[in-house]
Amino acid sequence: NYGIQDQRMALRWVQENIRAFGGDPAKVMIFGQSAGACSVSSHLLMPKSFGLYSRAIMESGGFVDWSARPMSISEIWFQRLLTQSMCNDVKCLTDLSAQEVLAAFLAIPDGRCCRQLIGYPFLPWAPTIDGVELTGLPRDLVEDGKVNKIPMVMGNTLDDAAAFFSNPNLSTAELDSLFVKYGSKSAEKLYLSESHASLQNYSNEWWAAERAVTDQNFFCPIHSASRKLASSTDVFQYLLEHSIRGTPIVQHSDDIPLVFMNLPLHASLEEKQLAQQMAMSWYHMAAFGHPEDMWPKQTSQVAPMLTFQVASQGGNQVKDANYRDEQCSFMLQWLNTTTHGDRTFFGVHLVPEMISI
Numbered sequence: 001n002y003g004i005q006d007q008r009m010a011l012r013w014v015q016e017n018i019r020a021f022g023g024d025p026a027k028v029m030i031f032g033q034s035a036g037a038c039s040v041s042s043h044l045l046m047p048k049s050f051g052l053y054s055r056a057i058m059e060s061g062g063f064v065d066w067s068a069r070p071m072s073i074s075e076i077w078f079q080r081l082l083t084q085s086m087c088n089d090v091k092c093l094t095d096l097s098a099q100e101v102l103a104a105f106l107a108i109p110d111g112r113c114c115r116q117l118i119g120y121p122f123l124p125w126a127p128t129i130d131g132v133e134l135t136g137l138p139r140d141l142v143e144d145g146k147v148n149k150i151p152m153v154m155g156n157t158l159d160d161a162a163a164f165f166s167n168p169n170l171s172t173a174e175l176d177s178l179f180v181k182y183g184s185k186s187a188e189k190l191y192l193s194e195s196h197a198s199l200q201n202y203s204n205e206w207w208a209a210e211r212a213v214t215d216q217n218f219f220c221p222i223h224s225a226s227r228k229l230a231s232s233t234d235v236f237q238y239l240l241e242h243s244i245r246g247t248p249i250v251q252h253s254d255d256i257p258l259v260f261m262n263l264p265l266h267a268s269l270e271e272k273q274l275a276q277q278m279a280m281s282w283y284h285m286a287a288f289g290h291p292e293d294m295w296p297k298q299t300s301q302v303a304p305m306l307t308f309q310v311a312s313q314g315g316n317q318v319k320d321a322n323y324r325d326e327q328c329s330f331m332l333q334w335l336n337t338t339t340h341g342d343r344t345f346f347g348v349h350l351v352p353e354m355i356s357i
Contacts, residue, residue, distance in 0.1 A: 001133045004042050004049075011043075011052035028053040029286040033256055037061030037154075042068070042127045044148045045141050046134060055151045055289050057282060059255055060218055062154040063138040063225040065335065067126060070137075074128040080108045139335070142225045145232065151289045152229070153281075154222050155238030155305065161213035162251035168199075170206040178209050187212075187330045197248035211327075216335070220328040223305075230298035236291055237298055237305035242313065244271050258308070270310040277316065278308060 015025045030053045032040045037058035043049035044056060044063075061067060085104035087093050093101065127134055141147065167174075179188040191208035219239075226237045243250040244257060244267055257263055258275040259282055267275075281291040296304040296318050305319050 001127055001130060004039065004046065004127055004133065007039060007043070008046075008049050008052065011049065015052055026054060027287065027289075029055045029057065031057030031059070031153075031282065031285075032061070033059035034061050034252065035067075038064070038067030038126065041138055042134065044150075044152070045138060045146065047148075048133065050148045053150070055285055057152065057285060058154040058222075059259070060156040060160050060252060062152075062222050063142050064217055064221045065137065065139065066217060067138055068134060069126045069128050071128055071130060074125075077108075077124045081105060084108055139221055139225065142228055147229060147232075149229075149233040151234040151236075151285070153236045153238065153285055153291060154226055155240070156214070156218040156222055157240045157243075157252060157254050158250040159210055159214060160218040160252045162210050162249050163253070164213070165206060165210055168202045168206050170203050170209055172205055175205040175209050178212065182212070182334055184330065184334075187327075190326060190330070199248065212331075215324065215327050215331045219324065220331045221335070223324070223328060224332055226298050226305075234290060235298040236285075236295045238295075239305055239307045239319065241307050241309045242271070242274060268310075270312060274308060274310050 011028070011030070014023075014028055018025050018028070030040050030043060032038075038061045040056050040058050041062045041064075043053070081093070081101075081104055082088065084107040085093060085096060085101065087096070096104075129136060135141070135146070136144070175188065175192075179185065182188075188208065191212050192204055194207070194211060196204075196207040196211075223237065226235045229235050240250055240255045240258070243254045244263060245254065246266075255278070258271075258278045261272075261275045261279050263272060263275055277292075281295065284291050294316060295306050298304070305323070307317050307319055309315055309317065
């Protein structure tokens with residue numbers, strides 16, 4: 001939680017000093033992607049951060065289970081870090097250099113991929129439910145309405161979980177092992193029957209696993225939160241359906257070069273236009289508290305979202321309220337009836353180089 005407090009100090013600095021740079025402290029937007037989106041949702045759930053910003057954007061990580069840890073899990077990692085650093089308390093740790101803390105973490109057995117703790121194969125560290133800064137799981141706090149009621153945008157990419165599956169030839173047995181954790185063969189059939197791009201070396205089982213883990217960890221919690229919050233504030237949801245990498249797989253982080261208009265040299269004209277549309281929407285959110293007029297506003301009864309796509313593939317479109325209802329009905333029920341430790345895994349065959357970042 002010290003990391004979130006550091007971010008809060010930066011936000012306080014902005015409030016106190018931004019006028020000197022021609023800025024308006026009443027128009028501060030915080031936004032982030034992946035773990036950055038989790039930081040944003042933390043500030044939306046921590047009352048001490050309220051009043052330091054007035055709009056927010058969360059890309060692939062808003063109000064998801066893996067954005068927070070119960071104290072019981074954080075305590076395990078804290079004790080492991082103390083052992084490897086030869087410290088006895090927090091004061092000792094804070095006196096270490098960043099390099100020393102990192103070295104101690106990397107020395108934890110299985111620390112880089114964290115597979116000894118089922119449910120935490122990827123992110124051992126996250127904001128902790130301490131009863132002071134964070135009083136509950138993000139989705140539970142959303143359900144209870146304990147969220148900063150400001151305009152917000154949230155969304156994800158079509159295949160967010162694809163980056164975390166290293167074996168494109170996922171087998172039936174491996175898919176079965178994933179859905180054993182979900183506890184539903186009928187849901188497995190549902191995901192296997194989904195249409196997807198036909199790509200050499202990518203099995204139907206890979207697509208089913210990738211879409212299921214995307215729904216669990218990204219789309220369904222985000223969609224549910226946006227619908228819940230729509231009754232109390234302005235909420236806009238998006239789904240990115242295009243990748244500038246020249247592949248039909250739109251994976252985690254594919255939105256970043258578009259939002260920042262940092263495109264590769266080979267980017268086409270329509271990709272540059274798509275980037276401009278996304279960048280302008282982010283700008284409009286910062287300047288005016290809402291994206292451009294093409295965005296539909298969420299309501300608790302109707303949950304439309306804007307899909308970002310290049311013109312030759314149909315352009316930006318509004319998805320209706322029934323999009324992935326059957327999948328999310330299953331996934332949200334599973335999330336609501338499963339313990340936190342068991343519901344925050346990403347899947348199987350995690351990519352080592354992704355884990356070590």
